[in-house]
Amino acid sequence: MDHYDSPQTNDYMQPEEDWDRDMLLDPAWEKQQRKTFTAWCNSHLRKAGTQIDNIEEDFRDGLKLMLLLEVISGERLAKPERGKMRVHKISNVNKALDFIASKGVKLVSIGAEEIVDGNVKMTLGMIWTIILRFAIQDISVEETSAKEGLLLWCQRKTAPYKNVNIQNFHISWKDGLGFCALIHRHRPELIDYGKLRKDDPLTNLNTAFDVAEKYLDIPKMLDAEDIVGTARPDEKAIMTYVSSFYHAFSGAQKAETAANRICKVLAVNQENEQLMEDYEKLASDLLEWIRRTIPWLENRAPENTMQAMQQKLEDFRDYRRLHKPPKVQEKCQLEINFNTLQTKLRLSNRPAFMPSEGKMVSDINNAWGGLEQAEKGYEEWLLNEIRRLERLDHLAEKFRQKASIHESWTDGKEVMLQQKDYETATLSEIKALLKKHEAFESDLAAHQDRVEQIAAIAQELNELDYYDSPSVNARCQKICDQWDNLGALTQKRREALERTEKLLETIDQLYLEYAKRAAPFNNWMEGAMEDLQDTFIVHTIEEIQGLTTAHEQFKATLPDADKERQAILGIHNEVSKIVQTYHVNMAGTNPYTTITPQEINGKWDHVRQLVPRRDQALMEEHTRQQQNERLRKQFGAQANVIGPWIQTKMEEIGRISIEMHGTLEDQLNHLRQYEKSIINYKPKIDQLEGDHQQIQEALIFDNKHTNYTMEHIRVGWEQLLTTIARTINEVENQILTRDAKGISQEQMNEFRASFNHFDRKKTGMMDSEDFRACLISMGYNMGEAEFARIMSIVDPNRLGVVTFQAFIDFMSRETADTDTADQVMASFKILAGDKNYITVDELRRELPPDQAEYCIARMAPYSGPDAVPGALDYMSFSTALYGESDL
Numbered sequence: 001m002d003h004y005d006s007p008q009t010n011d012y013m014q015p016e017e018d019w020d021r022d023m024l025l026d027p028a029w030e031k032q033q034r035k036t037f038t039a040w041c042n043s044h045l046r047k048a049g050t051q052i053d054n055i056e057e058d059f060r061d062g063l064k065l066m067l068l069l070e071v072i073s074g075e076r077l078a079k080p081e082r083g084k085m086r087v088h089k090i091s092n093v094n095k096a097l098d099f100i101a102s103k104g105v106k107l108v109s110i111g112a113e114e115i116v117d118g119n120v121k122m123t124l125g126m127i128w129t130i131i132l133r134f135a136i137q138d139i140s141v142e143e144t145s146a147k148e149g150l151l152l153w154c155q156r157k158t159a160p161y162k163n164v165n166i167q168n169f170h171i172s173w174k175d176g177l178g179f180c181a182l183i184h185r186h187r188p189e190l191i192d193y194g195k196l197r198k199d200d201p202l203t204n205l206n207t208a209f210d211v212a213e214k215y216l217d218i219p220k221m222l223d224a225e226d227i228v229g230t231a232r233p234d235e236k237a238i239m240t241y242v243s244s245f246y247h248a249f250s251g252a253q254k255a256e257t258a259a260n261r262i263c264k265v266l267a268v269n270q271e272n273e274q275l276m277e278d279y280e281k282l283a284s285d286l287l288e289w290i291r292r293t294i295p296w297l298e299n300r301a302p303e304n305t306m307q308a309m310q311q312k313l314e315d316f317r318d319y320r321r322l323h324k325p326p327k328v329q330e331k332c333q334l335e336i337n338f339n340t341l342q343t344k345l346r347l348s349n350r351p352a353f354m355p356s357e358g359k360m361v362s363d364i365n366n367a368w369g370g371l372e373q374a375e376k377g378y379e380e381w382l383l384n385e386i387r388r389l390e391r392l393d394h395l396a397e398k399f400r401q402k403a404s405i406h407e408s409w410t411d412g413k414e415v416m417l418q419q420k421d422y423e424t425a426t427l428s429e430i431k432a433l434l435k436k437h438e439a440f441e442s443d444l445a446a447h448q449d450r451v452e453q454i455a456a457i458a459q460e461l462n463e464l465d466y467y468d469s470p471s472v473n474a475r476c477q478k479i480c481d482q483w484d485n486l487g488a489l490t491q492k493r494r495e496a497l498e499r500t501e502k503l504l505e506t507i508d509q510l511y512l513e514y515a516k517r518a519a520p521f522n523n524w525m526e527g528a529m530e531d532l533q534d535t536f537i538v539h540t541i542e543e544i545q546g547l548t549t550a551h552e553q554f555k556a557t558l559p560d561a562d563k564e565r566q567a568i569l570g571i572h573n574e575v576s577k578i579v580q581t582y583h584v585n586m587a588g589t590n591p592y593t594t595i596t597p598q599e600i601n602g603k604w605d606h607v608r609q610l611v612p613r614r615d616q617a618l619m620e621e622h623t624r625q626q627q628n629e630r631l632r633k634q635f636g637a638q639a640n641v642i643g644p645w646i647q648t649k650m651e652e653i654g655r656i657s658i659e660m661h662g663t664l665e666d667q668l669n670h671l672r673q674y675e676k677s678i679i680n681y682k683p684k685i686d687q688l689e690g691d692h693q694q695i696q697e698a699l700i701f702d703n704k705h706t707n708y709t710m711e712h713i714r715v716g717w718e719q720l721l722t723t724i725a726r727t728i729n730e731v732e733n734q735i736l737t738r739d740a741k742g743i744s745q746e747q748m749n750e751f752r753a754s755f756n757h758f759d760r761k762k763t764g765m766m767d768s769e770d771f772r773a774c775l776i777s778m779g780y781n782m783g784e785a786e787f788a789r790i791m792s793i794v795d796p797n798r799l800g801v802v803t804f805q806a807f808i809d810f811m812s813r814e815t816a817d818t819d820t821a822d823q824v825m826a827s828f829k830i831l832a833g834d835k836n837y838i839t840v841d842e843l844r845r846e847l848p849p850d851q852a853e854y855c856i857a858r859m860a861p862y863s864g865p866d867a868v869p870g871a872l873d874y875m876s877f878s879t880a881l882y883g884e885s886d887l
Contacts, residue, residue: 028226028229028230028234029230029233029234029236029237030120030121030124031226032222032223032226032227032230032233032234032237033124033234033236033237034055034120034124035222035223035226035237036221036222036234036236036237036240036241037055037124037127037128037131037237037240038053038055039219039220039221040127040131040135040219040221040240040241041055041068041127042219043218043219043244044068044071044072045064045067045068045071047071048067048070048071050064050067052064055120055123055124055127056118056119056120056124057118059093059115060089060115060116060117060118061084061088061089061116062080062081062089062091062094062095062096062112062115062116063092065092065093065096066080066092066095066096066099068130069096069099069100069130072130072134072135073099073103073134075099077095077096077099078095080092080095086116089112089116090112090113090116091112093112093116094112097110097111097112097126100126100129100130100133103133103134104133105129105132105133107129110122110125110126110129128240131236131239131240131243132146135243135244135247136150136239139153139243141153141156147169147239150239150242151166151168151169153246154178154182157182157185157186158178158182158185160185161177161181161184161185161193163175163177163198164177164178164181166178168235169235169238169239169242170232170233170234170235170238171232171233173227173233173238173242174227174228174233175198175201175204176196176201176202176203176204176205176206176207176208176224177196177198177204179204179205179208179209179212179245180193180196180204180207180208181193182242182245182249183208183211183212183216183245187215187216190211190215191207191208191211201224201227201228202224202225202228205222205224205227205228206224209224212244212245212248216248217248218241218244218245218248219244221237221240221241221244222238222241268344268348269348271344272341272344272345272348272350275337275340275341275344276341276353278337279334279337279338279341279353280355280356280359282330282333282334282337283334283355283356283359283364284359286327286330286331286334286364287358287359287363287364287367289327290368290370290371291367293319293323293371294370294371294374297371297374297375297377297378298374298377298378299378300378302385303389305389305393306386306389306390306393309382309385309386310386312382313382313383313386316378316379316382331364331368334361334364335361338353338361341353395457395460396468396472398457399454399457399458402450402453402454402457403454403475403476405450406447406450406451406454406479407479409447410482410483410486413440413486414482414485414486414489417486417490417492417493418489420496421433422496422497422500423500423585424585424586425500425504426504426591427501427504427505427507427508428591430497430500430501431501433497434497434501437490437493437494437497440490441490444486444487444490451479451480451483454476454479455476455480458473458475503578503582503584504584506578507575507578507579507584507586508591510571510574510575511575511590511591511593512592513571514568514571514575514590514592514593515590515592515593515595516592517564517567517568517571518568518593518595518600519593519595521561521564521568521600522595522599522600522603524561525561525600525603525607526603528607528610529603529606529607529610531554532607532611532613532614536621538621538625539625539628539700539701539702540625540629541622541625541626541629543625544618544621544622544625545622547618547621548618548622551614551615551618555611558607558608558611562604565600565601565604568597568600569597569600569601572597624698627698628698628700631691631694631698631700632695632700632703632704632705633705634691635688635692635695635703635705635706636703636705636706637705638684638687638688639688639706639708639709639710639713640705640706642684642685642688642708643706643707643708643712643713643716645681646713646717646720647716649674649678649720650716650720650723652674653671653720653723653724653727654723656670656674656727663745664731664734664735664738664745664748665735667731668728668731668732668735671724671727671728672728674724675724675725675728678721678724685713685717688710688713689710692710730804730805734748734804734805734808737805737808737809738808743808748808751807751808751811752804754774754777754778755774755804755807757774758770758771758773758774758777764803764804765801765802765804766801766802766807767800767801767802768800768801768802771791771794771802771807772787774807775787775790790810793810794806794807794809794810831843831846837871838871840871
């Protein structure tokens with residue numbers, strides 16, 4: 001391929017995009033390039049009033065080639081040669097190539113002779129170089145240029161579109177949606193993008209090409225059918241066509257930029273006008289506020305009270321703290337806005353801003369100075385007036401403070417002293433109330449000095465003729481009257497508390513004694529009730545007799561318990577007598593216990609009722625246990641006979657199946673006689689089932705007279721029946737195997753002896769290791785693969801064990817296979833005659849069709865490279881058929 005390297009930047013030229021002198025261009029790509037490059041050239045040549053029809057013919061004389069370069073570069077080339085000779089043509093083409101080289105493009109392997117000779121590949125390569133330099137190299141998007149810049153431009157423009165993913169300049173454009181997206185992004189009125197389908201590329205491509213040619217003045221440079229029918233469209237053709245879209249839309253983008261610049265200028269003018277309006281309004285508002293504030297600061301009318309003057313001072317502080325700071329900021333912002341506006345106007349070559357009359361910055365500063373002067377005089381007047389009133393109000397404030405403290409302390413004290421909470425209080429609460437009252441008396445004495453101070457201050461205010469003396473006197477008199485009343489109420493409450501304390505101490509002692517005796521007696525009754533009502537579960541006569549003895553011992557304690565009950569109730573009656581005599585208002589029940597006399601009497605009556613019920617329940621359970629013992633003995637006697645009988649029969653069957661006495665028929669007859677005797681034993685099992693049902697109905701769960709349960713008997717009986725049936729079936733299968741395989745009784749005995757010897761666990765089955773040892777003892781020499789094959793035969797379910805039936809099946813088959821192997825030679829000689837091989841045709845002639853084809857299929861893999869074509873030698877024959885007894 002040809003390489004075109006630029007001495008400055010050649011990132012838009014990739015090696016895979018060039019032509020190789022020794023390689024032919026892909027026919028499909030050549031067709032696309034011819035059409036695309038021809039259309040691209042004509043789009044520029046028509047500006048000069050001409051065009052080309054055949055790209056490799058029309059550029060041979062160099063004239064239209066030079067004209068094309070002048071149109072696309074806007075520069076004049078050297079004067080062309082007008083002669084028709086080859087030398088003139090070469091001269092013109094060299095002038096064109098020299099101009100291309102002057103633009104920073106290094107041409108490799110392209111010479112004027114190839115262009116003049118009409119070399120298609122060299123001509124297309126030259127035109128591609130021109131397209132790269134003049135249509136693609138100058139494209140720049142986000143610091144990328146040439147091919148990468150054009151690709152990035154396409155990606156940015158098509159990013160919002162569904163089903164469009166531009167990653168290259170070949171297959172990314174096959175469905176046509178990329179072209180349609182570019183047109184719709186810039187001219188959405190030309191294409192209804194929502195109706196396009198990704199699975200209809202021909203329609204999409206033709207739509208884009210037709211719209212581009214009709215409305216965008218972009219000639220149709222590609223055929224939709226060629227793009228769809230090519231696995232990978234030509235990258236250069238696609239890039240050439242897409243670059244035309246870029247240049248077509250770049251002009252619209254420049255117009256948009258110019259419009260944006262105009263809009264920006266208008267926006268600046270509008271912003272300046274808004275700043276002027278804001279200045280005028282802010283200046284007017286600030287001057288109006290100053291005008292309204294100065295008269296307020298110049299007002300010097302005094303107030304008669306400290307509160308009024310304090311309010312004036314607070315209003316002034318609010319003015320300094322809340323109202324003035326925002327105005328200071330507005331004044332500062334006004335100056336900043338004025339300076340900013342003047343700067344912007346100067347930068348925009350506009351005349352300076354002149355505010356309305358009286359609203360200059362200097363006017364505002366003068367008004368602000370007057371405001372600060374008035375503010376200073378007002379603050380001095382306020383401080384002097386407050387100091388004057390402060391001296392007058394100091395004494396009155398001292399009176400109010402002490403009076404408020406005293407009134408706050410006395411608030412609620414009269415109500416507290418008059419309450420009769422001691423009437424419903426317990427002894428501990430009475431003692432706490434006495435302690436609390438003593439603390440109050442100490443506090444009351446401590447406040448005597450404060451009351452005297454309040455009276456002295458009131459007298460002094462009267463002497464100084466304080467303007468609010470009437471209210472001070474009324475307040476002082478109220479405090480003194482309340483103080484006298486508190487003293488009388490305090491003495492009365494102490495007497496009531498001490499009297500109540502003595503009565504409650506006596507009752508408390510009685511309550512404590514009652515609680516100490518009632519609690520254990522109540523616990524005894526609750527335990528007795530729980531024991532008398534306790535449901536018992538016994539299983540033997542001995543257990544019920546023990547319960548009866550304990551109950552009789554309990555009944556002997558009832559007389560002493562009744563005496564204790566009477567004594568406890570007497571204590572409660574004494575408390576009731578004291579309450580009635582001294583009219584004590586009991587606030588609650590006994591603080592030491594929650595047990596009431598009614599509760600004690602109720603539980604005692606309940607205990608008396610439960611005793612005879614317990615007697616009856618124990619008697620009934622004694623009778624039931626006697627009946628259960630009879631059922632246990634009856635079941636145990638039978639189970640102790642049946643259980644050993646089943647075990648004995650199981651052992652006898654096991655010996656019969658292992659021992660080799662007589663023929664298989666003798667063993668079968670012996671086993672069937674055993675089966676008959678076992679079945680005849682079934683009535684005894686049924687009788688035991690009936691006894692077991694009675695035990696279950698009586699809810700008997702254990703039986704010391706036997707170790708056998710009904711479940712053990714059932715399982716043993718079922719195993720016995722299953723074992724005898726399975727053993728009989730195994731002998732029957734052994735007879736069938738022996739007869740089918742022609743095994744003698746001696747061989748069968750030998751198999752059984754070997755199996756029994758290696759059945760080390762005596763389970764009737766050999767595990768895999770025992771089976772391997774058995775085979776070795778019989779002369780087998782095998783590897784792991786062969787042993788695995790044998791195990792898959794004798795243990796198809798992969799249980800890891802080999803039964804005797806599987807063992808004799810395998811051994812019988814091995815014996816039969818040996819016989820078949822001995823017959824292989826004879827069969828081969830009959831079919832082969834004097835030859836040492838058998839042909840496929842002979843096999844098909846001598847054997848039935850299905851067997852012949854089976855043999856051929858089996859023996860085919862064993863035909864060696866030295867075998868006669870279409871034939872099988874003896875070794876292949878015997879290896880393939882060994883073990884196939886059906887042949």
